[in-house]
Amino acid sequence: MTVPAPAQGVFISFEGVDGVGKTTQLQRLSRTLDRLGYRVVVTREPGATPLGAALRELLLDPERAISDRTEALLYAADRADHVETVIRPALHQGSVVLTDRYIDSSVAYQGAGRGLGAAVRRLSAWATDGLIPQVTILLDADPAALAERLRVARGTLDRMESERLDFHRRVRAEFLSLARAEPTRFVVLDALTDEETLARQISSAVAPYLPGGFPFGGGGLR
Ligand code: TYD
Numbered sequence: 001m002t003v004p005a006p007a008q009g010v011f012i013s014f015e016g017v018d019g020v021g022k023t024t025q026l027q028r029l030s031r032t033l034d035r036l037g038y039r040v041v042v043t044r045e046p047g048a049t050p051l052g053a054a055l056r057e058l059l060l061d062p063e064r065a066i067s068d069r070t071e072a073l074l075y076a077a078d079r080a081d082h083v084e085t086v087i088r089p090a091l092h093q094g095s096v097v098l099t100d101r102y103i104d105s106s107v108a109y110q111g112a113g114r115g116l117g118a119a120v121r122r123l124s125a126w127a128t129d130g131l132i133p134q135v136t137i138l139l140d141a142d143p144a145a146l147a148e149r150l151r152v153a154r155g156t157l158d159r160m161e162s163e164r165l166d167f168h169r170r171v172r173a174e175f176l177s178l179a180r181a182e183p184t185r186f187v188v189l190d191a192l193t194d195e196e197t198l199a200r201q202i203s204s205a206v207a208p209y210l211p212g213g214f215p216f217g218g219g220g221l222r
Contacts, residue, residue, distance in 0.1 A: 001058050002089055003159050006016045008091065008092065008093075008094040008097060008211075009090060009091035009092070009093065009097055009098070010040040010071065010091075010096045010132065010134055010135075010206075010210060010211070011087065011091060011097050011131070011132075011133045011135075012096065012097065012098050012099070012133055012135045012136070012137065012206055012209070013030075013098075013099045013102040013104065013105045013135075013136045013137070014026050014098065014099070014100050014101070014104075014136075014137050014138060014139065015102070015105060015108075015136055015138045015139070015153075015175060015186075016138055016139035016141070016161065016175065016191060017141070017143050017146065017151040017168050017171050017172050017175070018143075018146065018150060018168065019061040019143075019146035019147070019149050019153070019161075020139040020140070020141050020146060021139060021191055021195070021198075022100055022101075022139055023044075023100055024195065025137070025139065025195075025198060025202055026042065026098050027042070028099060028195075028199045029199070029202055029203065029206065030042045030098055032199075032203055032218075033096055033210075037211065038095075038096045038211075039093070039094060039095045040095060040096050040097075040098065040099075041086070041087075041090040041095045041096070041097045041098070042098050043082065043086050043087065043090075043098070043099045043123055043162055044099060044100035044101060045075070045078055045079060045082055045098070045099065045100070045101040045102060045105065046060075046074075046075060046078040046079075046101075047078065047084060047186075048086055048099075049078075049081050049082055049085050051077075051078075051081045051222065052081055052082055053076045053186045053208040055075075056078070058074065059074055059075065059078075059159065059160075060159050060160060061069065061158075061159060062157070062158060062159045062162060064159065066159075068110065068114040068115075068116055069116065071110060071114065072106065072110040072116055072119075072120050072123060072136060073123070074112070074146075075105075075109075075110065076106065076107050076123045076124055076126075076129075077127070078129040079102070079103070079106070079124060079127045079146075080127040080128065082099075082153050083127070083128045083129070083131055086145060087099065087131065088131065095158040096210065099133070102133060102192050103121070103124045103132070104136060104138075104171075104175065104178055106120050106121075106123075106124050107120055107121050107124070107174065107178060108138065108172075108174040108175045108178065109160065109171050111174065112170045112171060112173065112174035113163070113167050113168075113170050113171045113174075116195050126182065129198060130186050132185070133185065133207050134185070135185065135187060135205065135209055136179075136182075136185050136187070137189065137202055137205065137206075138175055138176075138178075138179050138186050138187065138188045138189070139189055139191035140172065140175065140176065140188055140191055141172075141190070141192050142169075142172070143165060143168035143171075143172055143192035144165060144170055145181075145192065146191075147165065147168075148159050154175070161200060176188070182183050186189070187202075187205040187206075189198055189202065190200050
C-alpha cells in the first residue's frame, strides 16, 4: 500500500474585503519568491479550475439570484475541486502556494455576511479535508474607504461587490475576529499602507515559513 507523501510545500492565503489590493500584493510576493528560486503556484478562489471557472461565472453574475445556502455550497464545491486538483498536488511537489482567498472568505462572507454562522466553517473543513494555510495575510481596511476605488477601477460591480456597505462591514469585522482567534496563523496589515511598504511587510511575515528559513541575508526580502 502506498502512503501519500506528507505535504512539503508552504500554503499561504490572502484575505480581505473586496478592493483591498490582495491580488496586487500576491503577484508582487510571487515575483519576489520566484526571483529567490522558490517554486511558486499562484491561484485563487473562486475559479482556479475548469469546474471552478464555471462556478465563478454563476456566483458572480449580477443578474442571477442565488439563495444563501446555495451560494455557500457553490463556494465550497469550488474549494473542494481547487484543493483536490491544484493545492494538494502543488504542496506535495514542494511548491509555495499563494491563494487569493480561501476558507476564511467563506466564513466571513457566507457565515457572517449572509448570517449562515458556524455551519459554513464545518462545510469548508469537510470540502478541504481539513487543509488550512500556514499563514494568512489579512489586508484590512474599512469597506467605505474602498467602495469608490472599486467603482473607479471596475466600472461595474459583480454580484458580491454590489452588496450593501453593512454587508461588507460584517465581512470585515468577521475577518478581524478570525484573526484575533488565531493570532499565530493570521498576519493583519493595514491595506491603505503604500504598496511598497506593504509588500515589504508581507515578505517579512512569510519569510520564517519558507524552506531554508531566511536564505536572503540580513536585509530580508524585498
Ligand atoms: P475575488 O476573486 O477576490 O473578486 P475579484 O476578482 O472581483 O477581486 O472574489 C470574488 C467574490 O467572491 C468576492 O466578492 C468575495 C466572494 N467570496 C465569497 O463570498 N466566499 C468565498 O468563499 C470566496 C472564496 C469568495
